[in-house]
Amino acid sequence: MVRIWMNRALLGLGWGALVTGIVGIVLYFGAFRQREIPVLLASGASYLMLGAIVGLLLFLLARGWRSAVAAGLVVAGALWTQLPIFVADGRAAGNGPVVTVLQSNLLFGGADVTQVVRTVREDRVDLLTVEELTAEAVTRLDAAGIAELLPYRYVETASWGAGTGIYSRYPLRDTRKYDGFVMNNLGAVMEHPQRGAVAVFAFHPMPPPLDFEAWNSEMRRIRDILDATTGPALVGADFNATRDHTAFRDLLRSGFASAAELVGAGPLPTYPTDKSWGPLIGIDHVLISGGSAEEVRAMTVTGSDHRAVLARTRLNS
Structure with a gap:
């Protein structure tokens, strides 16, 4: 019984974290130029995306496999936006001064x-x-x-x-x-x-x-x-x-x-x-x-x- 309630709590927390991650991705891609609050929140969109990773870990702990698959997709989307800043561009270096x-x-x-x-x-x-x-x-x-x-x-x-x-x-x-x-x-x-x-x-x-x-x-x-x-x-x-x-x-x-x-x-x-x-x-x-x-x-x-x-x-x- 305790395990069941613990899993439910983990799933609830996981979905809260996952929604936070989704909000981060929406803020990243959204064209909110005319709306002040979303633009201000977009300053920290990459931090919000971390919620998707937290959600995935919580789902795995709760053995919520379908929820974990959903979280995995969101994590992939977050990584697609953020990984490029950690990897050198790869274009040929300039040959000038x-x-x-x-x-x-x-x-x-x-x-x-x-x-x-x-x-x-x-x-x-x-x-x-x-x-x-x-x-x-x-x-x-x-x-x-x-x-x-x-x-x-x-x-x-x-x-x-x-x-x-x-x-x-x-x-x-x-x-x-x-x-x-x-x-x-x-x-x-x-x-x-x-x-x-x-x-x-x-x-x-x-x-x-x-x-x-x-x-x-x-x-x-x-x-x-x-x-x-x-x-x-x-x-x-x-x-x-x-x-x-x-x-x-x-x-x-x-x-x-x-x-x-x-x-x-x-x-x-x-x-x-x-x-x-x-x-x-x-x-x-x-x-x-x-x-x-x-x-x-x-x-x-x-x-x-x-x-x-x-x-x-x-x-x-």
């Missing part, structure tokens, strides 16, 4: 920029994209020696989190601040001595919890910008979106790829680092078009609520 990109959100300009500059120096970073860049942070970056390492820049500073900057080892031209954004979103052309013109971007759409409509329209605007880009390109961004968002995956439809996925770096969580339970989600990304990636890693920056992302990319010749 290496360009190392560092992406960092400075949290209202208050992060320890000496760490950022140290990383630029030690890892021979060629392109630095920064968000939440204030005028005071620019002064501190200069004092730390950024101009000696990356002498070319295009910065649009602002208070709060609206400022953005691009620092480059190589000359920048055709700099532009894009219309249609609440915060500063920037583009330029980097003249690489070996590869020639390379489009570079620093994006920072609004966080959806603060202004969902703005985030929604700005992600579409970024997609349009990338769709119109030809030739090699590099993007450093705090997209306020994870790979579980369809709005982020839409950015990859016109030849761009996530550097982290190219090398199989896993989920690479970057936010929030100012909480004891973080970071949980990966919203900072480096994208590349016309090349591949050889190494991607995230690093903590004191005073920021984001981890920085360093990507060693190789452009096609």
Whole structure:
């Protein structure tokens, strides 16, 4: 009798866990761009999918074989969405020059920029994209020696989190601040001595919890910008979106790829680092078009609520 009730309890818990996993898959594939709550929940879709694995284990313990088969199918669906981020893309590596990109959100300009500059120096970073860049942070970056390492820049500073900057080892031209954004979103052309013109971007759409409509329209605007880009390109961004968002995956439809996925770096969580339970989600990304990636890693920056992302990319010749 005890065994029967125990099995029923395990089956009940298993179905609760399985439904959670199904919700995660629905959030991953669902086109919920116009609905705020599903979009916010989609940030953690991969965590919800773990419920399918828990459900499968509970069904096996309860010897609920038909339920276990159902759970197995859901687990297969979850693995199909998540396994690619752990496996290197396999495409042929670029045969052109290496360009190392560092992406960092400075949290209202208050992060320890000496760490950022140290990383630029030690890892021979060629392109630095920064968000939440204030005028005071620019002064501190200069004092730390950024101009000696990356002498070319295009910065649009602002208070709060609206400022953005691009620092480059190589000359920048055709700099532009894009219309249609609440915060500063920037583009330029980097003249690489070996590869020639390379489009570079620093994006920072609004966080959806603060202004969902703005985030929604700005992600579409970024997609349009990338769709119109030809030739090699590099993007450093705090997209306020994870790979579980369809709005982020839409950015990859016109030849761009996530550097982290190219090398199989896993989920690479970057936010929030100012909480004891973080970071949980990966919203900072480096994208590349016309090349591949050889190494991607995230690093903590004191005073920021984001981890920085360093990507060693190789452009096609």
